Amino acid sequence: MGSGYVTLEQVARHAGVSLATASRVLNGSTRQVGEELRRRVTASAHELGYLANASAQTLARNTSTLVGLVVHDIADPYFSSIASGVTRSAEEQGLIVVLGTTGRAPRRETQLLATLRSHRARAVVLAGSRTVDDETGGGLAEEITMFTRQGGRVACVSQEGLPADTVVPDNRNGAAALARHLVDLGHRRFAILAGPTDLRTARDRLDGFHSALSAGGIALDPHNVVHGAFTRDGGYESTRRLLATGTDATCLFAVNDVMATGAMAALRDAGLRVPHDLSVAGFDDIPTLRDLTPGLTTVRLPLEWMGEKAARLALEEDPPAEARTVSVAGEVVVRDSTAPPAGA
Amino acid sequence: MGSGYVTLEQVARHAGVSLATASRVLNGSTRQVGEELRRRVTASAHELGYLANASAQTLARNTSTLVGLVVHDIADPYFSSIASGVTRSAEEQGLIVVLGTTGRAPRRETQLLATLRSHRARAVVLAGSRTVDDETGGGLAEEITMFTRQGGRVACVSQEGLPADTVVPDNRNGAAALARHLVDLGHRRFAILAGPTDLRTARDRLDGFHSALSAGGIALDPHNVVHGAFTRDGGYESTRRLLATGTDATCLFAVNDVMATGAMAALRDAGLRVPHDLSVAGFDDIPTLRDLTPGLTTVRLPLEWMGEKAARLALEEDPPAEARTVSVAGEVVVRDSTAPPAGA
DNA sequence: CGGCGGTTGGAAAACTCTTTCCCTGTGATC
DNA sequence: GATCACAGGGAAAGAGTTTTCCAACCGCCG
Numbered sequence: 001m002g003s004g005y006v007t008l009e010q011v012a013r014h015a016g017v018s019l020a021t022a023s024r025v026l027n028g029s030t031r032q033v034g035e036e037l038r039r040r041v042t043a044s045a046h047e048l049g050y051l052a053n054a055s056a057q058t059l060a061r062n063t064s065t066l067v068g069l070v071v072h073d074i075a076d077p078y079f080s081s082i083a084s085g086v087t088r089s090a091e092e093q094g095l096i097v098v099l100g101t102t103g104r105a106p107r108r109e110t111q112l113l114a115t116l117r118s119h120r121a122r123a124v125v126l127a128g129s130r131t132v133d134d135e136t137g138g139g140l141a142e143e144i145t146m147f148t149r150q151g152g153r154v155a156c157v158s159q160e161g162l163p164a165d166t167v168v169p170d171n172r173n174g175a176a177a178l179a180r181h182l183v184d185l186g187h188r189r190f191a192i193l194a195g196p197t198d199l200r201t202a203r204d205r206l207d208g209f210h211s212a213l214s215a216g217g218i219a220l221d222p223h224n225v226v227h228g229a230f231t232r233d234g235g236y237e238s239t240r241r242l243l244a245t246g247t248d249a250t251c252l253f254a255v256n257d258v259m260a261t262g263a264m265a266a267l268r269d270a271g272l273r274v275p276h277d278l279s280v281a282g283f284d285d286i287p288t289l290r291d292l293t294p295g296l297t298t299v300r301l302p303l304e305w306m307g308e309k310a311a312r313l314a315l316e317e318d319p320p321a322e323a324r325t326v327s328v329a330g331e332v333v334v335r336d337s338t339a340p341p342a343g344a
Numbered sequence: 345m346g347s348g349y350v351t352l353e354q355v356a357r358h359a360g361v362s363l364a365t366a367s368r369v370l371n372g373s374t375r376q377v378g379e380e381l382r383r384r385v386t387a388s389a390h391e392l393g394y395l396a397n398a399s400a401q402t403l404a405r406n407t408s409t410l411v412g413l414v415v416h417d418i419a420d421p422y423f424s425s426i427a428s429g430v431t432r433s434a435e436e437q438g439l440i441v442v443l444g445t446t447g448r449a450p451r452r453e454t455q456l457l458a459t460l461r462s463h464r465a466r467a468v469v470l471a472g473s474r475t476v477d478d479e480t481g482g483g484l485a486e487e488i489t490m491f492t493r494q495g496g497r498v499a500c501v502s503q504e505g506l507p508a509d510t511v512v513p514d515n516r517n518g519a520a521a522l523a524r525h526l527v528d529l530g531h532r533r534f535a536i537l538a539g540p541t542d543l544r545t546a547r548d549r550l551d552g553f554h555s556a557l558s559a560g561g562i563a564l565d566p567h568n569v570v571h572g573a574f575t576r577d578g579g580y581e582s583t584r585r586l587l588a589t590g591t592d593a594t595c596l597f598a599v600n601d602v603m604a605t606g607a608m609a610a611l612r613d614a615g616l617r618v619p620h621d622l623s624v625a626g627f628d629d630i631p632t633l634r635d636l637t638p639g640l641t642t643v644r645l646p647l648e649w650m651g652e653k654a655a656r657l658a659l660e661e662d663p664p665a666e667a668r669t670v671s672v673a674g675e676v677v678v679r680d681s682t683a684p685p686a687g688a
Numbered sequence: 689c690g691g692c693g694g695t696t697g698g699a700a701a702a703c704t705c706t707t708t709c710c711c712t713g714t715g716a717t718c
Numbered sequence: 719g720a721t722c723a724c725a726g727g728g729a730a731a732g733a734g735t736t737t738t739c740c741a742a743c744c745g746c747c748g
Binding site for chain 1: 733734735736737
Binding site: 349351352353363364367368371373375396397399400401402403404405 | 703704705707
């Protein structure tokens, strides 16, 4: 009632038992405590309004109830969908999630992991897709190793090649399936908003799309592949640059939905109609963007599920020694932003 | 090197100094340490790969570097925008944010606050808008009091009446300004998707809109006010119910953008054109939804800024004793989803 | 009735820091 | 040269739990 804290010792004294007994009652240890004492302790704890000091527990147990979640940008609906899945898994198990944002700075990822390690976090989910250049990670792999060596677990979403469990979308095949669909529609000349050159996810989608075209005997004009930021504004900007060059493409593939959104805006601003003048397709099937008009043809990824799955992998009871990889297939979702080309 | 942890004691021994000195060097206390020793300690720490144990520090200092953030649903772009602002503020100050989601359960809010308290969190930002019925809070106000009494600070976004700093949008005036604009366009018969009946934010927006209409001598048919969930699907569903009753409205106001999104989808599915057959307006100006077509007329709220501001209030150096309230004005943003009614 | 496995309770060590208190040495002041 | 203030260093006392280890006790078996 005063302004101080109620400690376990006070509870123990109030109940007339030892510290050990009080601890055993209030934090379900393996040891049994007799009916009578158990009752007295819980009554005292309730009466005094006891709330355990989490840091003392973490210190004594050498493990906390924290789960880390590292994303590039929580305002990006791609990441907030994943975050939603991760928090669901974590909260289901009574754990609390700490959210770190990197702003796409690889060093920050390593830094956050160290912080999480210093907090004895149980696990961490790394959701930022990584750059191709492994060395820019600033010792990410090394930091992951330290983290796991100290008893923590790590799971990644959409980042291969790290010493950790991984949930990874099948970007190549998804993009390839999309390409085949678009070719079936009659398209032959494609433009691609390919995102950053060094982003693994972006590159895989480009590659998958490209090789499906090649397999169909269709060439891709290098002038029709433009790189830019992996964001809505990046898509807008890239599209403007593309249009400035006077592209002959009949279909535009943006390697993610948020870029596709920017592209549709740029096309609209340029007076072009989708899909009449140009078909547009994206990748991810971001829930928030499903209400765009025309509806965006895209490749659906179960983002929330992926976050949930990653968290589950990292929080499993007795994990196998080997790092596992869960591959997630994408499903082509056809909506109104794509149509046969005007000439067809 | 081994699999154990490097403790401060090991660093001290390695550097040939006392624990106290090592602590002072590595954690910038008020006390000075001589040049030579300081150098030796930092060198040892670096060489051994020392990483402070955060829970031990929290226990000793009785305060942590954690900042809580409580939202209803992180996948909702309204909350992820706010979250983005909060994390920015927090990370600027070297703090880490723990994210809790309530799924709109008031009790969960209280529960999360207690957890945060047990972690000695510095501050917490409560971003879920609250229900009208104060008593369903499950002791929220009480829990806030305990939290602050223990040295933590609390700030709310969009929740008035709590004993904490508050950043609150001027929902009434924003909605009123929007109403006046729509009346000026020529509308006289309105329908409103009013959200949940017990949600303060929803009610204020409804009231503001309603009173501006009254002031203009315009009545609101109760049949044209439909309540439902504060989500995209809630908006869709409410709109379907509205259409089923055969409304005579020429303009539809949804009390937030995500509901408006659902409304536009429902209208499209019903074969109605926006704004030709019916004008639609929302509230919030969610960034992700700015690319809807037709562009949604709405009231802009600086969501990221609000999150940032709330965090800043809660993290201020020496806060005044009184709880402060920062009111944020909304700005009417006119886009293509609204137009003069067909008859005009 | 002595010994024995199995419970239940408590004392105390451990966990890793921070911070108070005390001691020493130094240069300045009278 | 004695005194003083002060700066820098260390020993040790916390901070609030968990958990190990030991003692006591109970009922049973031989």
